[in-house]
Amino acid sequence: MARIPGLDQLASAAAKPIGAFGNIASRPAVLRPLDVLRGAGSLEKAVTGKVIVITGASSGIGEETALQIGAAGGTVVLIARGKENLDLVAGRIRAAGGIADPRPCDLSDFDAIDRVAGEILAEHGAVDVLINNAGRSIRRSVALSYDRFHDYERTMQLNYFAAVRLILRVLPGMRERGSGQIINISSYGVQTKVPRFGAYIASKAALDTLCDSLQAEVHDEGVRFTTIHMPLVRTPMIAPTKLYDRFPALTPEDAGHLVAQAIVHRSRRLGPPFGSLAGLADSFSPSIMDEIRNRGFKMFPDSIAAKAGTAPAEPTAEEATAAQEAFAKLTRGTHW
Template sequence: MNPLSKIVAAARGPVQAVNKALTRPAAHTPHAVARMLRGGSLEEAVRGRIVLITGASSGIGHATAVRIGAAGGTVVLVARGEEKLRATAAEVEAAGGTAHVHPCDLTDMDAIDALVAAVLEQHGRVDVLVNNAGRSIRRSLALSYERFHDFERTMQLNYFAPLRLMLGLLPGMRERRFGQVVNISSIGVQTKVPRFGAYIASKAALDTLSDAFQAETQDEGVRFTTVHMPLVRTPMIAPTTLYDNFPTLTPEEAGAVVCDAIVTRPRRFSPAFGRVASFADSITPEIMDFVRNRGFKMFPDSAAAKGRPDAGAEQDASVAQRVFVEFTNGNHW
């Protein structure tokens, strides 16, 4: 075993253990402790509640919906593809829950308004809104000069669509003096990773908007929860085949994080490295700039980002890349 491999082996255990402790639901996490102190459970949190989940046809949204179904909850499933939504609904109902399918193109503002009207007419209210649907683009600045539309489309799905849903559903939550908005954000907002400028800008906009809304509704029983999700193995990261070599959460593990957030209603739910990076960035951004630049230089643009999606698989991660990934666990480069 060469020296770098030894460093990887030595670092993997403690680094991953810290990140898992703060990312995955477990008996010793702060949110799980809060849940135990409150005596709460997912069953109690979703009993008699209506939970609307966007991006529910696959990945994190699908896993979250099935878990809520197993807890006996009622879910409103939203995504573009009706066939996949119906497959998710079948799994929710098989798990013991109730599911309602509402196909919607979240890039269409009028379609979102129609969705809100239909949901409120048919179900009366939404108690928990999970803004999970999103688009990620991994592309360097040098490849983005002629691609302004990358920034437009990420902002549309990751920011304007959740905002439109919130503006339609928050009046009812405030009137009833109960509700929760769970925004699936990214560790990238905390670490400010290179190549993801369009993506993290849209997520950061949603984060700060929710902070402002929370200040206005703090005493009204409405809670805004931001989940800074680490790298999850979903179709969204598939174009970057280099990620096949990196540790990730499964959609089921990520869904468990979302459900834990519904139970404990924290303001933020973040992995360890994201918290450390955010704190370090507030103290001395120059050091974090150096770390981010090293990561940028270490990992290339994907073939898809270069406009060559059929160029074949990327090379396996080098030992140096694996070392870097282990020490920035959960982050995407």
């Protein structure tokens, strides 16, 4: 295999365990300089008596985040489309002594978003933290997407427009009170610009950029926008790609810890060091990063789901080659 210039530097940043952006499962999360100045803090102190709205709260990252916030004393408002699963999550929070308010809502429907937002504000009076976690991921090469413009529309609707609609409903109250936080669960892919995920990372990048702009407007008003560039997380969203079974990935519980860290420290951005380095490398030498991304694109095939079940089938996790597994570990956290 030909050597790619610059890959050694990226490999060095990728060498740490994926958990925790330095193993949060076994040790405290890495603090940034401003976090140290603010003090260690605690989730209990950050959320007790607060109303936290979480979208996509019926499973995966949203569910784990809700459980942790509920256990810490926050009032958790759960938003997702399926009432049955929301009720199950709410039941788990209440069984642990927490407060949960499940609110079924189809986030592809603007009127439904406006209605549920109005109900939440009317009942709770304010939203202290909004966590835009709900998302749709599509892993499909452009060669299979020429006649699938609807993939781009649906992804932008849920990942961008739904989040914007909620932000516009809760932001006025936050500004009036002089406090509040909006956390967007973005993607590591926005930094690494991975192939096959063009529709997905474009929608996440749009929200990242919008909220950077909005932060400039409310910087002195006590409102904080937080972007979490989340690496690969082992949730149902990645299940169709069987090769991911062999990829390094966070657990939903790990991901929930990262969201909790963002609440405690009111971080502006959180993400793995490799993502920041990849973004820096991309700004200095796009051609090198293009070569690395193209190598990954050629190494990993489209999933069966992306090909609508047509042959040839993708390799299973057991059939992953040594080269594929090594490349996945080298670029740990990246969804190829």
